[in-house]
Amino acid sequence: MLYHIFKGGKMFWSKSYIPTEKEMPADAIIASHRLLLKGGFIRQELSGAYTYLPLGLKTLAKIMSIVREEMDSTGALELLAPSLASKEIWQATGRWDDFGDDMFRFKDRKGRDLCLAPTHEEIITNLAKRDFRSYRDLPKSLYQLQNKFRDEPRPRSGVLRMRQFIMKDSYSFDRDEKGLETSYNLHKKAYKNIFTRCGLSFRIVSASTGLMGGSDSEEFMIPSESGEDRIVYCSNCSYSANLEVAVSSVGKISYPSKPLEKVNTPVGGSVSEVSSFLGYTQDRMMKSLLWIIDDKPFFLLLCGEDELSETKLQKHLGTGRPAHSDEILKITGAPAGYVGPIGIEDVAVFADKRLEGATGLSTGANEFHHHYINVDIGRDFMIEDFLDLREVRKGQKCVNCSGNLFVENAIEVGHIFKLGKKYSESIGANFTDELGEDKPFVMGSYGIGIERIMASAIEQNHDENGIIWPVSISPFEVVILPLNSSNENVREVSLSVCETLAASSIDFLLDDRDERAGIKFKDADLIGIPLRITVGEKNAVKGMIEIKRRDTSFVETIPLEKTLEIVKHHINELYGLCSVN
RNA sequence: CGGGGCGUAGCGCAGCCCGGUAGCGCGCUUGGUUCGGGACCAAGAAGCCGGAGGUUCAAAUCCUCUCGCCCCGACCA
Structure with missing residues (x-):
């Protein structure tokens, strides 16, 4: 009432709804979650679903307006599709099944199967199928700012992993790969502008395409301790990749080649225990993992100091799981920690590329408290193939320049995909070219997590007193x-x-x-x-x-x-x- | 889905082991004193102790089952 001259009351604290808290909310761990709650920006409604109060909404609105400006400047066109989607459209691409429990599903009153769309490739491609008929209609990029719904197994970290969240998603339609390249690069440039204008420091990394499919993808990552992803980057050159797909170069493992010998190892079966008992460094141990893939057992061999990358394994051999202890005992005759490929028939053996030509190693002898030493790869047992199976570790060398590799946590705020014809072909979305032939669209898909930008800005800019907003997205x-x-x-x-x-x-x-x-x-x-x-x-x-x-x-x-x-x-x-x- | 933790006043918590009819701090209301870094005094209001069942003369407290929330892992554009 003091300053009644200003109408609307939007800028008056006393008339607004900014419920700041004096004490730190108990359930919040990471800075963005704590400060958004304490500062009265958000309130939790359900696990993984939040109400945005006036301050939170104003912040998101500023972010979305930057996103719109940059998207519009690429020539992309904004539209808004429904969150409701039918089963049929998802079955065309096989993703009704592929999405599994991550998709919210229900029936309408007539008993028809529906879902809340977790993403919109199918819906937008269907639009293009209907309306883009000629090569003259191309290229086109369509985008929207939309609520997406994913029944995450574990929502967490405040607004970083939610079951309902706002995504800017766009889809490009081109007549050929060259056109896709152009659309992709336009998006990449726009994304750089968006994250820069939102005051974020970011890295672009090559990534795994996962459920989206397609040939290539890159992620926009915000380095932060609170991030769920891990990224690898070279200190010397521009190499950077998600840990899921990152590669490294390492020296050959070469110890003196001697006749195979079985020795008693009366200690626990872990790499560190056996190696210290034998007086070996850990790289001299060969880690033999028994996995079950498609109901068949596989030996996966790694250098003792490396870890298996499940993403890489899945790419090469399909989805699997570690064998249970009873299966290990049945197949090898020994408990976990004392097993190895030597003398085991009928189990396919795949080894990480680092083991190619390795000599003088030690691994389990398929007998409790016994290991082989002087194991030479290729001499003492058969290997099906050498694959890239190991997870990159800090300190390993870059494959491009031999610089040192670093690993850090990061928040994925954007992901751009070259989809190619995966969706257009399965949905039958074609256009007619100059020769009168029907051709499927060559597509790209590009996402940005709006709330993740808000959270990342806080993770990167706060102190013990609170948030320090970049001015561009400050409420x-x-x-x-x-x-x-x-x-x-x-x-x-x-x-x-x-x-x-x-x-x-x-x-x-x-x-x-x-x-x-x-x-x-x-x-x-x-x-x-x-x-x-x-x-x-x-x-x-x-x-x-x-x-x-x-x-x-x-x-x-x-x-x-x-x-x-x-x-x-x-x-x-x-x-x-x-x-x- | 495996492991751990938590549901008591708007918020943060104690009480539970050892059953006896609910408490502290902050906030809120009223009055007064204060007024440049989360003031002070006084007086108040506010809770079917997450839900259901059981044991008991008696349950926030013990038992069973459930629902919800958080964290770690698994999983995940």
């Missing part, structure tokens, strides 16, 4: 704190500041609550508005105000007349920090 650019609204000078000066900022379309929030200064300062820090203007009694009398930067804590006291000039200076500088150029 407000400026927060104004009149410290004592009952004081005439404070009111007049604050009002004047509001009028000045409003006239220049600067996005501000006025903390007009009847609260003590300490509470206002704490809350302003918590919700992370980049620029704070404080109007205190002593300064107000002199016609002065105080400006403070949230990021650097830089403070200056300036005369009221210079408000616009100084505010604009700081805001420009802040936008400069997340500017494309």
Whole structure:
């Protein structure tokens, strides 16, 4: 009521809905989750589903507006498809089954099978099938900002892994691979712009295509301890990849070649226990894993210091599982830890490429407390094939330049795919070329997790006091704190500041609550508005105000007349920090 | 799906082992003093102790079953 001159009340704290908490919410672990809850941006509704309160929604709206600007500038066209989808359209591509329990399914009142769309390739491709008939209609890129639904086995980390979330997804339709290349690169450039403008530091890594299929894909990753993915990058060159697909180069394993010998190893069967008993380094141990794939047993051999990459295994041999202890005993005659491929018939053996030509190793002898030593690959047992099966580890060498590889956690905020004809062919989405022939569209698919941008920005920009928003996605650019609204000078000066900022379309929030200064300062820090203007009694009398930067804590006291000039200076500088150029 | 933890006032928690009819801090309401970094005093309001069943004279507390939430792992554009 103090500043009734401004209509709508959008910028008045007292009239808004910003339920900040004094104590840290118990269930939240990671910074973004804690601060979004504590700052009154979000409230949980269900496991994996949140309500976005005014501050949260405003942040998301700013992110989505950046996304729209960049997508539009590539020539992509926005549309909005339904979340409801029929079983039939998903069966055409086989994904009604492939998605499994991750898809929310139900029946309508007539008993028809429906789902909540976890993604929209099928639906959008079906549109293209209907409406894009000629090569003259191409290329086209369609995008939407949409709620997606996935019944995640374990929603977690606040808004990082949800069951309902907002995704910007786009789909490109081209007449050939060359066109796809262009569409793909347009998206890649737009994505770089989007994440830069959102104030994020990111890496682009090559990735696994997973359920989407297609030939190539790249992920946009935000390095963060809270990330669920791990990425590998070279310290020397531009090589970077998701750990799931990353490769490395390692030296040959070569120890003196001697006659095979069985030795007693009366210790636990782990690589570290046996190697230290034998006085071997761990790379001299050959790890023999017994897996069951399609009901058949396989030996998978790795260097003792390496771990199996299940993603790579799946790509080569299909989905499998480690053998249970009773199966191990039945097949090898020994318990886990003492097994190996030597002397075992009828079990296919695949080895990691690192073991190619390796000599002088030790592995299990299929007898409790016994191992072979002086094992030579290729001499003592047969190998079906050498495959890339190991997970890259920090310190290994880059395959391109021999630089050192590093591994770090990261949040996946974007993923771009070259799909090719997978969807167009199975759905029968064709166009007619100049020769009058029907051809399937060559497609790409491109996703961005909107809430993940919000969370990543916080993970990368916060301190013990709260969020430090990049100005481009902050719910407000400026927060104004009149410290004592009952004081005439404070009111007049604050009002004047509001009028000045409003006239220049600067996005501000006025903390007009009847609260003590300490509470206002704490809350302003918590919700992370980049620029704070404080109007205190002593300064107000002199016609002065105080400006403070949230990021650097830089403070200056300036005369009221210079408000616009100084505010604009700081805001420009802040936008400069997340500017494309 | 395996392992662990938690559901008690709006929020954060204690009480549970050893049953006896519910408590602390913050917040909220009213009054007063304060007023530039989460003030102080006084007086209040507020909880079918997640749900169902059982044991008992008596259950927040013991037993069984359920539902929900979080964390680790598995899984996952």
